[in-house]
Amino acid sequence: MKIALVQQSASANKMENIQKGVEAVKTAAAKGANIICFAELAFTQFYPQKKASSDYKNLAETIPGPTTQIFSYLAKQL
Numbered sequence: 001m002k003i004a005l006v007q008q009s010a011s012a013n014k015m016e017n018i019q020k021g022v023e024a025v026k027t028a029a030a031k032g033a034n035i036i037c038f039a040e041l042a043f044t045q046f047y048p049q050k051k052a053s054s055d056y057k058n059l060a061e062t063i064p065g066p067t068t069q070i071f072s073y074l075a076k077q078l
Helices: 014-030 066-077
Strands: 003-006 035-038
Touching: 003 014, 014 035, 014 066
Parallel strands: 003 035
Antiparallel strands: none
């Protein structure tokens, strides 16, 4: 079993960050990874990338939700 860990910086554009993640998954899978892991909040900016604020709950997303749907579909394709 091969595990890939993805570390990426996030821009203010969440969809752009997700697309970077999709490309990282494709690259890792092509190199034989069976499990691919991202850090929490991998697709959004948060402290220290941007000033901390009280709206941290807005960073949360339901599961299933838009991001998990994208990566679930990708996993099924690979």
